[in-house]
Amino acid sequence: MQRHLTLVFGALAGLAACGNGTPAEPDAANCVGDPRGEAFTAGMAKLGKDNRITFALMTAAPSPPSRGDNTWSVDLSQGGAPISGAAVTVKPFMPDHRHGTSIPTVVTPDPSVPGRYQLAPVNLWMPGIWEVTITATPAGGTTDIAVFSFCITS
Numbered sequence: 001m002q003r004h005l006t007l008v009f010g011a012l013a014g015l016a017a018c019g020n021g022t023p024a025e026p027d028a029a030n031c032v033g034d035p036r037g038e039a040f041t042a043g044m045a046k047l048g049k050d051n052r053i054t055f056a057l058m059t060a061a062p063s064p065p066s067r068g069d070n071t072w073s074v075d076l077s078q079g080g081a082p083i084s085g086a087a088v089t090v091k092p093f094m095p096d097h098r099h100g101t102s103i104p105t106v107v108t109p110d111p112s113v114p115g116r117y118q119l120a121p122v123n124l125w126m127p128g129i130w131e132v133t134i135t136a137t138p139a140g141g142t143t144d145i146a147v148f149s150f151c152i153t154s
Helices: 002-016
Strands: 044-047 054-061 068-078 087-094 106-109 116-124 128-137 144-152
Touching: 044 144, 054 144, 087 106, 087 116, 116 128
Parallel strands: none
Antiparallel strands: 044 054, 054 068, 068 116, 087 128, 106 116, 128 144
């Protein structure tokens, strides 16, 4: 019986960690103005952490990114040349809650635009700061990553 109660209380404590915030955790639903959240603009670009690949977030539907399933298109380039045929992965993550999403993002190359990839769904399922890490490895090339961070409101 005591083990059962311990499991129940542990589960409740875990659920509370994703609630409305504690002194050690900012209120996830009130991240507006948090400097970690970037303002979305179509075409916003970042040079990867290893300065190899440019990641340009061309579109987001809905725009700006919001709670639930999102569809993004991302252009990858190196030295101004589009990168087609790259291995691309996407990892949405909430740093304040230390969790991601259980719904995987599928990456599909866009055959009509060299170097463009569609990402869907980018599942941002709850309010708060989300960091979406995009990792790209060109065929025969070296991996680079970029992180896009947005405040998702309720």
